[in-house]
Amino acid sequence: xxxxxxxxxxxxxxxxxxxxxxxxxxxxxxxxxxxxxxxxxxxxxxxxxxxxxxxxxxxxxxxxxxxxxxxxxxxxxxxxxxxxxxxxxxxxxxxxxxxxxxxxxxxxxxxxxxxxxxxxxxxxxxxxxxxxxxxxxxxxxxxxxxxxxxxxxxxxxxxxxxxxxxxxxxxxxxxxxxxxxxxxxxxxxxxxxxxxxxxxxxxxxxxxxxxxxxxxxxxxxxxxxxxxxxxxxxxxxxxxxxxxxxxxxxxxxxxxxxxxxxxxxxxxxxxxxxxxxxxxxxxxxxxxxxxxxxxxxxxxxxxxxxxxxxxxxxxxxxxxxxxxxxxxxxxxxxxxxxxxxxxxxxxxxxxxxxxxxxxxxxxxxxxxxxxxxxxxxxxxxxxxxxxxxxxxxxxxxxxxxxxxxxxxxxxxxx
Amino acid sequence: xxxxxxxxxxxxxxxxxxxxxxxxxxxxxxxxxxxxxxxxxxxxxxxxxxxxxxxxxxxxxxxxxxxxxxxxxxxxxxxxxxxxxxxxxxxxxxxxxxxxxxxxxxxxxxxxxxxxxxxxxxxxxxxxxxxxxxxxxxxxxxxxxxxxxxxxxxxxxxxxxxxxxxxxxxxxxxxxxxxxxxxxxxxxxxxxxxxxxxxxxxxxxxxxxxxxxxxxxxxxxxxxxxxxxxxxxxxxxxxxxxxxxxxxxxxxxxxxxxxxxxxxxxxxxxxxxxxxxxxxxxxxxxxxxxxxxxxxxxxxxxxxxxxxxxxxxxxxxx
Numbered sequence: 001x002x003x004x005x006x007x008x009x010x011x012x013x014x015x016x017x018x019x020x021x022x023x024x025x026x027x028x029x030x031x032x033x034x035x036x037x038x039x040x041x042x043x044x045x046x047x048x049x050x051x052x053x054x055x056x057x058x059x060x061x062x063x064x065x066x067x068x069x070x071x072x073x074x075x076x077x078x079x080x081x082x083x084x085x086x087x088x089x090x091x092x093x094x095x096x097x098x099x100x101x102x103x104x105x106x107x108x109x110x111x112x113x114x115x116x117x118x119x120x121x122x123x124x125x126x127x128x129x130x131x132x133x134x135x136x137x138x139x140x141x142x143x144x145x146x147x148x149x150x151x152x153x154x155x156x157x158x159x160x161x162x163x164x165x166x167x168x169x170x171x172x173x174x175x176x177x178x179x180x181x182x183x184x185x186x187x188x189x190x191x192x193x194x195x196x197x198x199x200x201x202x203x204x205x206x207x208x209x210x211x212x213x214x215x216x217x218x219x220x221x222x223x224x225x226x227x228x229x230x231x232x233x234x235x236x237x238x239x240x241x242x243x244x245x246x247x248x249x250x251x252x253x254x255x256x257x258x259x260x261x262x263x264x265x266x267x268x269x270x271x272x273x274x275x276x277x278x279x280x281x282x283x284x285x286x287x288x289x290x291x292x293x294x295x296x297x298x299x300x301x302x303x304x305x306x307x308x309x310x311x312x313x314x315x316x317x318x319x320x321x322x323x324x325x326x327x328x329x330x331x332x333x334x335x336x337x338x339x340x341x342x343x344x345x346x347x348x349x350x351x352x353x354x355x356x357x358x359x360x361x362x363x364x365x366x367x368x369x370x371x372x373x374x375x376x377x378x379x380x381x382x383x384x385x386x387x388x389x390x391x392x393x394x395x396x397x398x399x400x401x402x403x404x405x406x407x408x409x410x411x412x413x414x
Numbered sequence: 415x416x417x418x419x420x421x422x423x424x425x426x427x428x429x430x431x432x433x434x435x436x437x438x439x440x441x442x443x444x445x446x447x448x449x450x451x452x453x454x455x456x457x458x459x460x461x462x463x464x465x466x467x468x469x470x471x472x473x474x475x476x477x478x479x480x481x482x483x484x485x486x487x488x489x490x491x492x493x494x495x496x497x498x499x500x501x502x503x504x505x506x507x508x509x510x511x512x513x514x515x516x517x518x519x520x521x522x523x524x525x526x527x528x529x530x531x532x533x534x535x536x537x538x539x540x541x542x543x544x545x546x547x548x549x550x551x552x553x554x555x556x557x558x559x560x561x562x563x564x565x566x567x568x569x570x571x572x573x574x575x576x577x578x579x580x581x582x583x584x585x586x587x588x589x590x591x592x593x594x595x596x597x598x599x600x601x602x603x604x605x606x607x608x609x610x611x612x613x614x615x616x617x618x619x620x621x622x623x624x625x626x627x628x629x630x631x632x633x634x635x636x637x638x639x640x641x642x643x644x645x646x647x648x649x650x651x652x653x654x655x656x657x658x659x660x661x662x663x664x665x666x667x668x669x670x671x672x673x674x675x676x677x678x679x680x681x682x683x684x685x686x687x688x689x690x691x692x693x694x695x696x697x698x699x700x701x702x703x704x705x706x707x708x709x710x711x712x713x714x715x716x717x718x719x720x721x722x723x724x725x726x727x728x729x730x731x732x
Contacts, residue, residue: 036519038630040528181705209672215708217625217634220424221669222704227549228417241634244530244626252624254542254550268530272626310527388532 026071027064027335029054029098029130029325030091032084032111035076038214039240041267042103046133046318047074048311050100052304053322057353064329070322072100079103079214081110088114092127097338100321102133102152103239105184109136109143116145119414126338132321135262136183137191140364144409147338149345149365151317151324155187155237155262157402158284161371162260163195165282165396166203166233172257174206176231178222180242181210188237188262206231214242219249226250232257239263244272251276258282264376266314271386273376281376283392286354286369287316289383290393293355300353301383312385319353320367324360339414356399364409371401416547421670422663427555429662430562434617435635436642436654437569438610444649445586445606446496448504451511454636455518456611460484460618461627462522465533473536481615488611492604515632523629531627558620565616566655573651582606586649641715647728656726661711668707675701 031050034043054070063069073096075087084107091099101111108131119126129148131139135155139148153161166172177192179185189208196203206229211222223246226234236259238246243264250259251273260282264273273281292298304313324345332340346362358369374392378384381391439453463483464476471479491514499510535554542550573579585592585602593599618631625631642661646653676686676699687693718725 036523038628038633040523040629041530044528209702209704211669211704212708214630215634217638218424218428220427221421221666221707224417224420224424224549225670225672241530241626241628241630248624248626252550252552254545254548268532268628271532272530274532274534310529386529386532 026069027098027329028071028073028094028096029100030073030075030087030094030096032075032077032087032091032099032101032107033103034079035074037078039079039103042240043076043079045267045311046102046315047072048308049304049313049315049318050322052307053319056300056303057319057322058326064326065333065335068335070326077101077107079107081107084111085114088118092118092125095125097125097127097336098130098325099127100130100132102131102315104182105134105136105139105187106182108134108139109183112139112143112145112148115147119147123414128338128342130321130325132317133315134184136187138183138187140366141408144364144407144411146342146365146411146413149342149360149367151321151367153286153369153371153401154366155184156191157366157405158262158371159188159191159195159235160405161373161398161401162235162282162284163192163199164398165373166196166235166260167199169233172203172232174204174229174231175233175235176207176226176229177205177235178207178209178211178226178246179237180213180239182213185210185213185237188235192235211242214240216242216245219245220253222246223250223253223255227253227255231255234259236260237262240267240269244269247273247277247281251280256280260284265374265392266312266385268386270312270376270384270390270392271388274388274390275378277376278378278390279375282395283374283376284371285316285374285392286371287352288354288370288372288374288394288397289313289316290374290381290391292382293353297353297355298382305383310387313383314385316354317367317369320350320358320369323353324348324350324358359400359403361407364407364411366407368400368403370397370399372397416549417670420546420549420551421666423551423555423559425663425666426659427558427662428666429659430559430566431617431621431658432635432639432642432661433655433658434562434565434613435639436646436658437566437651438613439639440643440646440649440651440654441582441586441606442610443643445603446500446507448496448507448511449640450610451508451636452491452514452518453511453611453614454632454639455515456484456488456614457618457621457635458522458629458632459487459518460615461533461622461631462526462531462618463615464619464622465531465627468533473534477616477619480619481612484615484618485608485612488614489604489608491611492607496607497600497604515636519629519632526629528629531622533622533627535623554624558624561616561620565613566651569613569651638711641711643725644715645711645718645725647725650725650727650729653725653727660714664710664714665707668703668710671703673703675699 050072058070077084077087115129131150133152135152137154137156177189179188259280264281301313328341328344329335331344348360350358352358356370360367372394373396375395378390380393384391442450460480463480467476467479499506539554541553543553543556585599589599642657646657
């Protein structure tokens, strides 16, 4: 309660500060993600990371161009594609040129289509789509367009890394794949099947199923099936409450093997798993938190934790979104000519705050970066999640993962 | 075969949990004729209160205190909210409870934030009670069954065997007559509302650690509770029990077995169109039972409404 009050005062101060800064005409970034409903936790934490990154990495360094500041404007899309399109229109009407969205590929698919259409019809107020989390491969393949940039490694790249790890573990003979019933869950499942049959044809896929997203009350029946299948490893793309529900349920019902996941950390999930998830949960992600890549990264995390004691730096890539956008605006010499900014982003190489380099692949606007497999544990954790003492520690790393993976993207350039 | 036994137990747990919610709701509905949209929100409050109390006093005090708090809150809502709105008819009442549900969700998010709460089962119950063919049944599940059955028996006893129960039942059907006999009917209403919400609170307390405590938990369970009372018959405790168990088992079994629409259609003599991904019927043919498990209760509700509009155990027309 007290923390929330403090937060409220901070927010009020922040509004006051930004109101003064607004006179110098801010570069506004619309953040369209769920801020209410079952996935509100994930959305709100993402918003904080954006606000912090904009403040710390751009505004405190003097802003872009001749001192223009970044400003994050939040829009609640309730994780619904329909609502997102309405919010997108509101954002465009407010003159915002940059749209950041990440939660749910279903939403991202709707947005990228709408933005493509909008930009073709309205060459005077085009917008860019900065996708920081939606990892459906189609977004940088069949459905790619010039205005869409993805800063997270897509589901295929991540699955490539996961299956490498599984293929290297001899005693895994049976794998169970389970996910949420929508584009991303399906993409994860098909990639897992494809890579596994390629890399380890002897592995038996004992289950491959989808469950309704955000609607399952109790995962017990699913975990019973997983137990009955005698799986040695589970692969899931679940996130939010669905991840916690599934993970807790299988562990409770006696599963001890590894659970390879995309999003089983932070937003209360790490704390809720606690001891139960230790040694089982494996996360594939970019951005290494433990051990921290550099003193600068460590200082950044500490500063974030000082500002948001209850928050988590769970989406490291957000710093890349902000830094690369700032760099591109400076290179383009304009914060409104999005074609020039997009051209500057294309092929950009950038020093990742979290170690290594990143490269925005021009063919499909997929950011190529180091991808890690992390393990959920309380050993050797410098920066925990949810103040729980538990966090994720890097187990192995694939540098510049999928640098020359194929893409079916045929981009129409303006 | 072993899996069937396990699924029966799992379905029982789900069903009994639903029952604790629907028992209160069905009584409230039959009494006031108002659908309490905020009912699942009281369930959520139960979980959050219990979590907060468990930090300081442990799980067991949470189990004891949280439902009482929720019940008092519920009674207060009836006394100072619903009763005033009541004179304007059912629609304002409906809107009132709907608004209340939204309000409670916002308040919960304001106080506790939007993240999952690390609300855990008590350590004393963190062991495997028994296992059927490698499927462990956590002791906590046995405890959940025990609590819900105790509450059901207690409720049944109070409603059918005691004087209070008889007055409540009479007040449900003939409030005017009961009032004329000198009973304080508004007070009875308040009491039933309080007890009903307290039951939802109990459900929240014991479901919070297993189904995770987060601001969306009321939303996830909200609509299914209404389905339960419609299927069971409004105002019937037995109906609520039977419908809850039916839904619990229906969804559990549908999720546990991969029944495929393809098999069903082939048995019925249809030919699978090839190639399937070009067919307009692709979605129908590739359907599996886990995918539709959560909408099966709604289909059941529609069927009940068509063939038996007063529900399985209902005594009057809905």
